[in-house]
Amino acid sequence: MGEQQPDPYFEVIMDEDLANNEWPRGLDEVKAKGTQCIAINAISKENFEAFKDVKTEKAGWTLARAINTGVINPSSFLGCHAGDLESYEVFGEPLFNEVIAKYHGGYDVKTGTHVTDMDSSKITVDLTEEAKSKIISTRIRVARNIATFPLNPGGSKETRLEIADLMEKVFAGLEGDLAGTFYRHTTMTPEQQQQLIDDHFLFRGKDKMQAASGYHEHWPHGRGIFVSHNKEFLLWINEGDHLRIISMEKGGDVKRVFDRLSRGIAAIEEGLKKELGVEEVFMRNSSHGCITCCPTNLGTGMRGSVHILVPKLIKSMGFKAIDEFARERGCQARGSTGEHSEVIDRIDISNWRRLGFKECDLVQDMIKCANELSKMEDEATDQTAAEDPKDESTADTSPEPVPNTTDKPKEEPEPAQIATDQSKQDEPAASNEPEPAENASTDQPKQDESAATPEKPDPASSAADKPNEEGATTAGTPEATPSSNEKKEDAPASSSAGDGGQEGGKEAGNGVKTKSCILI
Numbered sequence: 238m239g240e241q242q243p244d245p246y247f248e249v250i251m252d253e254d255l256a257n258n259e260w261p262r263g264l265d266e267v268k269a270k271g272t273q274c275i276a277i278n279a280i281s282k283e284n285f286e287a288f289k290d291v292k293t294e295k296a297g298w299t300l301a302r303a304i305n306t307g308v309i310n311p312s313s314f315l316g317c318h319a320g321d322l323e324s325y326e327v328f329g330e331p332l333f334n335e336v337i338a339k340y341h342g343g344y345d346v347k348t349g350t351h352v353t354d355m356d357s358s359k360i361t362v363d364l365t366e367e368a369k370s371k372i373i374s375t376r377i378r379v380a381r382n383i384a385t386f387p388l389n390p391g392g393s394k395e396t397r398l399e400i401a402d403l404m405e406k407v408f409a410g411l412e413g414d415l416a417g418t419f420y421r422h423t424t425m426t427p428e429q430q431q432q433l434i435d436d437h438f439l440f441r442g443k444d445k446m447q448a449a450s451g452y453h454e455h456w457p458h459g460r461g462i463f464v465s466h467n468k469e470f471l472l473w474i475n476e477g478d479h480l481r482i483i484s485m486e487k488g489g490d491v492k493r494v495f496d497r498l499s500r501g502i503a504a505i506e507e508g509l510k511k512e513l514g515v516e517e518v519f520m521r522n523s524s525h526g527c528i529t530c531c532p533t534n535l536g537t538g539m540r541g542s543v544h545i546l547v548p549k550l551i552k553s554m555g556f557k558a559i560d561e562f563a564r565e566r567g568c569q570a571r572g573s574t575g576e577h578s579e580v581i582d583r584i585d586i587s588n589w590r591r592l593g594f595k596e597c598d599l600v601q602d603m604i605k606c607a608n609e610l611s612k613m614e615d616e617a618t619d620q621t622a623a624e625d626p627k628d629e630s631t632a633d634t635s636p637e638p639v640p641n642t643t644d645k646p647k648e649e650p651e652p653a654q655i656a657t658d659q660s661k662q663d664e665p666a667a668s669n670e671p672e673p674a675e676n677a678s679t680d681q682p683k684q685d686e687s688a689a690t691p692e693k694p695d696p697a698s699s700a701a702d703k704p705n706e707e708g709a710t711t712a713g714t715p716e717a718t719p720s721s722n723e724k725k726e727d728a729p730a731s732s733s734a735g736d737g738g739q740e741g742g743k744e745a746g747n748g749v750k751t752k753s754c755i756l757i
Contacts, residue, residue: 246443247453252308255301260285261308275339276307276316276332284331293327296320296391300328306449315340315533318450320391322384322520322528325535336532337525341592351526351536354595355499357492362604364489368611372489373544373573373583377498377600380478380529380538381505382520385513388530389475390451397459397475404474407508408463415501417465422457438464440476452477452530469494470501478529478538480505489543489607495600526592536592541600543607544573548582549617550610556580559610564589566609567602586610 243250254261260282268277280300288300298320307316317336319325325333325346334346364372382388383403386396401421408419420429433439439462442453463472473481482505484498509518520528526536550559560570569589572580586607588599 245445245448247448247456249305249451249454250309250449251301251305255305255308258289258299258301264308267311272311274307274311274313274316275336276304277311279335279339280304280332288328288331291327293321293323293391295323296387298324298328298387298391300331302390302450303328303332306446309449310446313446315531317532318390318447318452318530319388319528319532320451321387322522324388324391325525325528325532333532337535337592340533341535342590344593346524349593350523351593352595353526353537354597355495355502356597357496357499359595359597360492360495360600360604362601362608364491364604365608365611367615368545368608369489371546371611371614372607373546374485374487375489375491375494375541375543376483376485377491377494377539377541378481378483379498379502379596380527380534381480381482381502382528382530383479383509383513384517384520385515386479388520388528389454389477389479390530392451392454394455394458397455399459400479401459401461401474403509403512404461404463404472404480406512407505408472410508410511411465411504414467414497415465415470415504417463417470419463420461422460422462433462433464436464436468438462438468438471440473447477450530470497472505477531478534491541491543491600491604495541495597534591537594537596537599539591539596539599540587541603542585542587543603544583544585545607545610546583547610547614547617550614551580551582551584553617554613556584559584562610563606566606567599568606 252261264277265282272278285300292299302320303317303324306318307313310316315336317332319333329346337346338344383400386392386400389397405419408417411417420433425433430439440460442448442456444452447453459475461474463474465471469484469486471483471485473483482498482502484494484501486494506518510516522528527534527538529535529538547559554562556570556572563570563586567588567590568586571585571587573583573585586603588603590599590602
């Protein structure tokens with residue numbers, strides 16, 4: 238029997254030279270020819286040689302691991318990820334500082350200060366009535382990482398399991414409109430999985446750019462999704478960052494969506510403080526703001542968006558021109574079903590700036606842009622633009638959950654569908670297909686995630702074709718506490734992950750090879 242080949246959609250495949258901690262052959266030629274990849278343009282051979290033997294303390298992250306995704310995928314837009322908070326400090330000079338400045342409009346981490354403000358009362362503008370009539374749905378999300386763990390690219394199976402167990406306890410304390418149900422990817426039933434797919438909520442891995450950094454290692458263990466009873470407050474657990482906190486609803490009440498998100502973040506933070514016994518539960522500092530795996534999400538970690546109907550504008554102006562118009566106002570346009578999706582009558586408008594700006598100000602940017610586009614739609618003619626209306630942007634490859642509106646085309650794919658040939662950028666929330674496994678009802682013992690490793694889904698198949706495997710626990714109600722006969726997932730007691738996990742703490746070249754070997 239031949240050697241099992243690694244799955245590029247889920248497992249870390251190292252460049253052959255980086256696996257041996259050497260400057261990649263051919264990278265000089267790639268740089269000379271020109272590439273859009275920010276990380277490849279930022280890194281130099283001189284700096285690589287100077288820092289190649291340096292490792293971070295918590296995750297054992299190296300410069301080779303940080304740039305591997307850009308070297309393996311030179312067509313990617315960003316091309317690097319962090320393994321822990323220390324990565325941004327240790328590898329700031331040779332890599333991350335320049336990457337951050339390039340992506341975040343010249344922001345200098347040495348002199349800049351990021352200030353957070355989630356006060357919805359400071360949003361002083363609102364959508365016009367004309368704009369509101371065109372808004373299908375509103376969604377605002379943030380990325381957060383728990384300070385006592387390494388980032389997931391530098392983490393392990395055990396750290397992911399610990400995070401899921403920890404969050405299950407936090408969810409049990411949520412009340413009111415924030416209370417809901419937690420589904421684990423490893424034990425949800427096929428019926429639960431299908432409902433999450435139908436609701437456009439389920440995330441699945443299957444992103445080569447993220448996989449090359451370690452996002453999807455140990456899939457599907459430790460992954461899960463929390464959904465409030467009214468389906469307007471969600472959390473993704475270990476999709477990429479530890480937490481993706483999402484508030485959304487049909488229509489255009491942006492302030493209400495933002496207020497719910499603010500309350501939700503506060504409730505999650507308080508729950509984590511109670512469970513961990515520490516005051517600072519999220520990774521952040523004054524220069525970088527909230528710390529995330531992908532440098533594009535640093536700062537607020539926030540993406541606020543509306544889906545707006547502008548069919549005449551799309552026809553007369555074209556998608557590219559609309560996107561350029563939005564970017565001049567601190568926003569971006571995307572296809573409503575994700576990156577590179579066909580644009581027919583609606584577009585997704587969101588803020589693209591993250592670092593150095595307050596959350597309330599970024600939401601106002603989005604509102605103002607939507608108002609202007611609405612006015613332009615009312616004034617537009619039926620003249621057809623020269624370009625084919627298709628989202629060809631390179632800013633974001635990760636669709637997000639959307640309220641399941643009745644006027645949405647039935648052929649629209651769930652957010653789980655992603656572009657696998659580009660890097661995760663301003664919205665690194667790639668969706669992925671949950672793992673097929675034995676059906677588990679809610680009254681069955683919890684499956685031991687640390688033991689069996691289910692077969693990964695075929696990258697070419699859809700989530701609808703495969704059953705999933707995770708029992709749900711209801712949070713915010715007395716039933717949220719697992720019964721005494723339920724088996725907890727196997728995870729170590731410590732949450733510090735000081736060894737950096739299986740992949741983060743290993744020497745480059747030790748169990749790591751290109752194209753044919755998996756990082757272990």
